[in-house]
Amino acid sequence: MVYDSPFLKNRNRIVENEIGFVILDGFPVSEGHCLVIPKRVYADYFESTEEEVIGLQKLVIETKSYLDQNYNPDGTVMCGR
Numbered sequence: 001m002v003y004d005s006p007f008l009k010n011r012n013r014i015v016e017n018e019i020g021f022v023i024l025d026g027f028p029v030s031e032g033h034c035l036v037i038p039k040r041v042y043a044d045y046f047e048s049t050e051e052e053v054i055g056l057q058k059l060v061i062e063t064k065s066y067l068d069q070n071y072n073p074d075g076t077v078m079c080g081r
Contacts, residue, residue, distance in 0.1 A: 004041065005037070007035065008039070010023050014066055015059055017055055019039060019051070019054075019058075020037050020038040020039050020052075020056055021036075021059070022036050022063045032067045032071040032073060034063055034067070036063065038056060060078065
C-alpha cells in the first residue's frame, strides 16, 4: 500500500536528519508544539525500522534543545497517535 503525507511538502523544518524532520504545529495546543515527521510514510509508528526509531529519537532530543533555547518551557510532554 502506498501512503502520502501532506507534511512532506512542508519546508519550515526546525530540525532535520536523514530519517525525518520536525515542524512547529500549525494548530498548536501550547507554545512550541511540534510534530516529528518521518520521511518514509507508513500508517503506524510500529512499522518503523530500528534505524528509523533511533533517528526519530535523535530528532526528539534535538527538538528538546531547540525548545529549551527558544521557548524556555516549564516542562516537555511527548505524545503520539
